[in-house]
Amino acid sequence: MTTPQSTVTTPAKVILITGASSGIGQATAVQLAREGHQVVIGARRTDRLTTIAHDIEAAGGKVDVCHIDVCDREGVAAFTDAAAERHGRIDVIVNNAGVMPLSRLDALLTAEWDRMIDVNIRGLLHGIAAALPHFQQQGSGHFVTVASIGAHQVAPTAAVYCATKYAAWAITEGLRLELDPSIRVTTVSPGVVESELADSITDTVAREAMRTYRADSIAPGSIADAISYAIGQPPGVDVNELVIRPARQR
Ligand SMILES: NC(=O)c1ccc[n+]([C@@H]2O[C@H](COP(=O)([O-])OP(=O)(O)OC[C@H]3O[C@@H](n4cnc5c(N)ncnc54)[C@H](OP(=O)(O)O)[C@@H]3O)[C@@H](O)[C@H]2O)c1
Secondary structure (H helix, E strand, O other), X not given: OOOOOOOOOOOOOEEEEEOOOOHHHHHHHHHHHHOOOEEXXXXXXXXXXXXXXXXXXXXXXXXXXXXXXXXXXXXXXXXXXXXXXXXOOOOEEEEOOOOOOOOOHXXXXXXXXXXXXXXXXXXXXXXXXXXXXXXXXXXXEEXXXXXXXXXXXXXXXXXXXXXXXXXXXXXXXXXXXXXXXXXXXXXXXXOOEOXXXXXXXXXXXXXXXXXXXXXXXXXXXXXXXXXXHHHOOOOOOOOOEEEEOOOOOO
């Protein structure tokens, strides 16, 4: 059996990550497991999750895999309940799952608007609803929302996506204001990051525009570093928001 290569400076935590089958979620799971935390990874593509879990375990990390669709409120509740049951607590939930099928509003791709609202807003709310009772019962916990630079500025073709990320920002900030200080709340807002996110764009105009916009990108590990930093602070320190983007991005 291999010995975990733990670099963790705080006690190992039980950390749930939604949308961990690729991109930022995957990089975050790999990094936090490398730091010695128990990660619980969820997404729809369980074949991807299983491969990621094998890699984490081969490196000595601890990981559980769970099929979740964040649009399914009961499924997300089952994800958190199972983790709490298995590990005795949940320390952090990283609500990261998201989709970005961009298009101009006059393209009227209304089903794609609905999908962004369902995954990026309802999915976040489902994660909050599922973890909050555990955090309140424990008297501790940490919500991390992966929002976007799109939570701060709007661009053509991105109206609905940005609206969902403004909502994610507002929900997360409201959560912070309402909660007891024993529960920490962090919004991480990435700029352009290498991932599969733009693959969901079906609109040819938006897809072409994104090719140029996304030419300068940073690795998902940079976002994992930011999440690790927020999680690693002492209990009395709450990193409320981090914006991380390519130095060239305006
Ligand atoms: N990459 C960027 O430039 C960038 C910039 C700002 C913000 N973000 C945000 O970062 C987050 C992660 O995106 P990414 O860039 O890493 O893109 P990605 O590689 O496409 O990853 C998106 C993740 O979300 C999951 N997901 C999508 N729909 C889901 C659903 N209904 N239920 C559960 N999981 C679902 C996907 O897994 P399955 O398909 O397997 O379910 C995948 O693991 C998103 O919230 C995105 O908005 C990204």
